[in-house]
Amino acid sequence: MTASPITGVDAEARVNEAIDKLLADHPPASTEPKVFWGAQFDAGLAWVDFEQGSGGLGVSPKYRELVTRRLNDADAPMWNRIANIIGIGMGAGVLHTHGTAEQKERWLRPMFVVDEVWCQLFSEPGAGSDVAGLATRAVKDGDEWIINGQKVWTTLAHLAKWGMVVTRTDPEQPKHKGLTYFIVDMEADGVDIRPLYQITGEAEFNEVFFDDARIPDANRIDDVGAGWRVAMTTLMNERVAIGGNTPPRNSGTIGVAMDTWKQSGSGDVGDRRELARLWGEVEAMRLTAIRATENMQAGVPGPEGSTGKLAWADLNKEVTAFTVGMMGFDGATIPEGYTLEPTVYDTRMTERILSPQRWFLRSRANSIEGGTSEIMRNILGERVLGLPGEPRVDKNVPWSEVPRG
């Protein structure tokens, strides 16, 4: 059972005190980013709602925004959240909810300081929206599991040390029941990673093939057969990481739009009005995300993550299209050139991704990654509005008997 988080004036004072001390002992301007992140983790300011010793202070998740705001105001390095977005945004939540004490101790700190990058191995060629239908097999062999199969669209696999993988361990159970979740060593024998190039020219994601790869049973998350439950925690955290995070005001793509407008010197009233409208919508979404975090009780996000993700996907496309539209012909070219290369997630990536043209191209994926907008609407319809569910003819049928194309 997760203990109730500490809230109120005491909790806020405690968080502020920890931030004051962190900034005084490790001034961001003169501290190496990795050293700063290590100190941030040790001070309980990585994920304030996690237990002490696991990068948290055991306070309500609503104080995450306070940490982000104050560290951002102090110009502290925060790009670990980009460099290890899947680990910090999703893997941490999985370990917090389902991990053992040993697993948290082993994985959380190296994740936060970006010594070990994480990736997520859910989607397969035959299982995307219907990820519970996946076919990658894991078979027990003593203290290990042997896994075989193929994953696809695996963001950051080429840089990752650890991967969150969902496998089928019992094909005779219905599809949601025969799944087990592991953390796989991406550098192990039998793991083959091949880049896939995107519209941006970068290979941000990959195909991953498992050919008799071995995973120790100690890397299993939760019980055998509980993989769907852990996968749902991952996806809920993913939707919040994509659409429900609370970046500082005027940052991200709306910041790029504002800079582009200023640089263009455009006196166009229509542009100005449209920029103001988009800014208002982005700000409303940001504030709504903050309120949703405040409502989140025990750190496991609910369907509100899907609402934010759905709305953000459409709005981000609008913002980036408006930005390149203001640039005229320049908006149709990539200033640094269009080359095919694997994405490198470091400070360099922060510079590159800030090119408005790349933001525009990258935003096309927003309504697909982390679950498509159609799937988000289904979740909202069923879980928030209480509408009748989709027909699910294979729900109680053993996975091995479900016809597959």
Ligand SMILES: Cc1cc2nc3c(=O)[nH]c(=O)nc-3n(C[C@H](O)[C@H](O)[C@H](O)COP(=O)(O)OP(=O)(O)OC[C@H]3O[C@@H](n4cnc5c(N)ncnc54)[C@H](O)[C@@H]3O)c2cc1C
């Ligand atoms: C940039 C990017 C990064 C990604 N990173 C990862 C990653 O790191 N790890 C990972 O595991 N996956 C990743 N994915 C994969 C992503 O999760 C899937 O692409 C997504 O879930 C959709 O699955 P699919 O591509 O198989 O499409 P399909 O499921 O085949 O869907 C095709 C179309 O049918 C629609 N559709 C399907 N089912 C329904 C339904 N029941 N009702 C209404 N419409 C439906 C979909 O909305 C879509 O338009 C990434 C994708 C992108 C674009």
